[in-house]
Amino acid sequence: EFRGYDAGKKITGRKRHLAVDTLGLLWSVVVHGADLQDHDGAAFVIARLQEACTRLQVIFADAAYARAGLPEWVRTTFGWTLQTVLRPVRACGFVVLPKRWIVERTFAWLSRYRRHSKDYERNRRPAKRSSTSP
Numbered sequence: 001e002f003r004g005y006d007a008g009k010k011i012t013g014r015k016r017h018l019a020v021d022t023l024g025l026l027w028s029v030v031v032h033g034a035d036l037q038d039h040d041g042a043a044f045v046i047a048r049l050q051e052a053c054t055r056l057q058v059i060f061a062d063a064a065y066a067r068a069g070l071p072e073w074v075r076t077t078f079g080w081t082l083q084t085v086l087r088p089v090r091a092c093g094f095v096v097l098p099k100r101w102i103v104e105r106t107f108a109w110l111s112r113y114r115r116h117s118k119d120y121e122r123n124r125r126p127a128k129r130s131s132t133s134p
Contacts, residue, residue, distance in 0.1 A: 004035025016107075017045045019059075022099075024106040027052050038064040046074055046082075060085050060099040 003013050011034050019028040028048040032041055042065045049056060058081045059074065071082040085100040 004033030006034040009034070015041060017041045018103055018106060019045045019049055020103050020106050022102060024102050024109070026106065037068070039067045039070045042070060043073065046078070046080075050078055056080055058083055062097075062100055063087075 006012075006015070013034050014031050015034050015036070015038075017030045017032075017038075018026060020026055028045045030041055030044040030048070032044070042061065046059065049059075056078075060083050063084055063086060065082065066084040071084070074080050074082040085097050087095055087097065
Protein backbone atom coordinates (compact mmCIF):
# COMPACT_ATOMS: atom_id res chain seq x y z
CA GLU A 1 0.00 0.00 0.00
CA PHE A 2 2.80 2.47 0.81
CA ARG A 3 5.40 1.09 -1.53
CA GLY A 4 6.87 2.91 -4.47
CA TYR A 5 9.72 2.90 -6.96
CA ASP A 6 12.60 5.38 -6.86
CA ALA A 7 14.08 5.51 -10.37
CA GLY A 8 17.17 7.41 -9.22
CA LYS A 9 18.20 4.90 -6.54
CA LYS A 10 16.56 1.98 -8.38
CA ILE A 11 14.77 0.64 -5.33
CA THR A 12 11.24 -0.59 -4.78
CA GLY A 13 9.73 -0.33 -1.34
CA ARG A 14 9.99 2.26 1.40
CA LYS A 15 12.38 4.95 2.53
CA ARG A 16 13.11 5.89 6.11
CA HIS A 17 14.02 9.44 7.05
CA LEU A 18 15.60 9.90 10.46
CA ALA A 19 16.33 12.90 12.62
CA VAL A 20 18.97 12.19 15.26
CA ASP A 21 20.85 14.23 17.83
CA THR A 22 24.64 14.52 17.98
CA LEU A 23 24.84 11.19 19.84
CA GLY A 24 22.86 9.38 17.13
CA LEU A 25 19.72 8.93 19.23
CA LEU A 26 16.43 9.05 17.32
CA TRP A 27 14.21 12.12 17.55
CA SER A 28 11.92 11.56 14.58
CA VAL A 29 11.25 8.82 12.01
CA VAL A 30 9.12 8.98 8.87
CA VAL A 31 8.51 5.95 6.63
CA HIS A 32 7.01 6.46 3.17
CA GLY A 33 7.00 4.94 -0.28
CA ALA A 34 10.21 5.13 -2.27
CA ASP A 35 8.52 7.19 -4.97
CA LEU A 36 8.54 10.33 -2.77
CA GLN A 37 11.60 12.54 -3.24
CA ASP A 38 14.09 12.91 -0.37
CA HIS A 39 13.49 16.62 0.14
CA ASP A 40 9.72 16.02 0.35
CA GLY A 41 10.18 13.28 2.95
CA ALA A 42 12.49 15.52 4.96
CA ALA A 43 9.71 18.08 5.34
CA PHE A 44 7.65 15.52 7.29
CA VAL A 45 10.57 14.69 9.60
CA ILE A 46 11.40 18.34 10.24
CA ALA A 47 7.76 19.22 10.97
CA ARG A 48 7.68 16.54 13.69
CA LEU A 49 10.82 17.96 15.30
CA GLN A 50 9.05 21.14 16.37
CA GLU A 51 7.20 19.36 19.17
CA ALA A 52 10.19 17.38 20.44
CA CYS A 53 13.07 19.85 20.10
CA THR A 54 12.33 23.23 21.60
CA ARG A 55 15.97 24.43 21.61
CA LEU A 56 16.88 23.27 18.11
CA GLN A 57 18.82 25.81 16.02
CA VAL A 58 20.75 23.97 13.28
CA ILE A 59 19.89 20.87 11.23
CA PHE A 60 22.69 19.15 9.31
CA ALA A 61 21.72 17.36 6.10
CA ASP A 62 23.25 16.00 2.90
CA ALA A 63 22.93 17.66 -0.50
CA ALA A 64 19.69 15.84 -1.41
CA TYR A 65 17.83 17.85 1.21
CA ALA A 66 18.96 21.25 -0.10
CA ARG A 67 16.68 21.10 -3.15
CA ALA A 68 13.23 22.52 -3.85
CA GLY A 69 13.50 25.40 -1.39
CA LEU A 70 13.67 23.21 1.73
CA PRO A 71 16.29 25.37 3.54
CA GLU A 72 14.18 28.49 3.00
CA TRP A 73 11.03 26.68 4.16
CA VAL A 74 12.78 25.53 7.35
CA ARG A 75 14.05 29.05 8.04
CA THR A 76 10.72 30.80 7.48
CA THR A 77 8.49 28.19 9.14
CA PHE A 78 10.54 27.21 12.19
CA GLY A 79 13.39 29.73 12.40
CA TRP A 80 16.02 26.97 12.15
CA THR A 81 19.01 26.75 9.84
CA LEU A 82 19.29 23.78 7.47
CA GLN A 83 23.02 23.42 6.86
CA THR A 84 24.11 21.19 3.99
CA VAL A 85 27.21 19.04 4.56
CA LEU A 86 28.95 18.74 1.19
CA ARG A 87 31.64 16.35 0.01
CA PRO A 88 35.06 17.86 -0.71
CA VAL A 89 35.50 18.69 -4.40
CA ARG A 90 38.48 16.39 -4.98
CA ALA A 91 37.27 13.53 -2.79
CA CYS A 92 37.50 10.02 -4.23
CA GLY A 93 35.73 7.03 -2.72
CA PHE A 94 34.38 6.99 0.81
CA VAL A 95 34.91 10.17 2.81
CA VAL A 96 33.76 10.67 6.40
CA LEU A 97 31.80 13.91 6.47
CA PRO A 98 31.54 15.93 9.69
CA LYS A 99 28.15 15.60 11.44
CA ARG A 100 26.79 13.57 8.50
CA TRP A 101 28.34 10.30 9.68
CA ILE A 102 26.19 10.39 12.84
CA VAL A 103 22.95 9.55 11.01
CA GLU A 104 24.77 6.98 8.86
CA ARG A 105 25.98 5.30 12.05
CA THR A 106 22.39 5.22 13.34
CA PHE A 107 21.24 3.58 10.08
CA ALA A 108 24.03 1.01 10.57
CA TRP A 109 22.85 0.30 14.12
CA LEU A 110 19.27 -0.14 12.93
CA SER A 111 20.22 -2.37 10.00
CA ARG A 112 21.89 -4.90 12.31
CA TYR A 113 18.44 -6.24 13.12
CA ARG A 114 16.74 -8.72 10.78
CA ARG A 115 13.53 -6.72 10.44
CA HIS A 116 15.50 -3.70 9.22
CA SER A 117 17.58 -5.54 6.66
CA LYS A 118 14.67 -6.21 4.30
CA ASP A 119 11.18 -4.83 3.87
CA TYR A 120 9.07 -7.64 5.35
CA GLU A 121 6.05 -5.53 6.29
CA ARG A 122 2.91 -5.01 4.23
CA ASN A 123 2.20 -1.50 5.47
CA ARG A 124 4.26 1.29 7.00
CA ARG A 125 3.14 1.19 10.66
CA PRO A 126 5.15 -1.91 11.62
CA ALA A 127 8.05 -0.57 9.54
CA LYS A 128 8.03 2.68 11.49
CA ARG A 129 7.55 0.92 14.82
CA SER A 130 10.49 -1.39 14.19
CA SER A 131 12.64 1.65 13.34
CA THR A 132 12.01 3.28 16.68
CA SER A 133 12.45 0.22 18.90
CA PRO A 134 15.04 -2.37 17.83
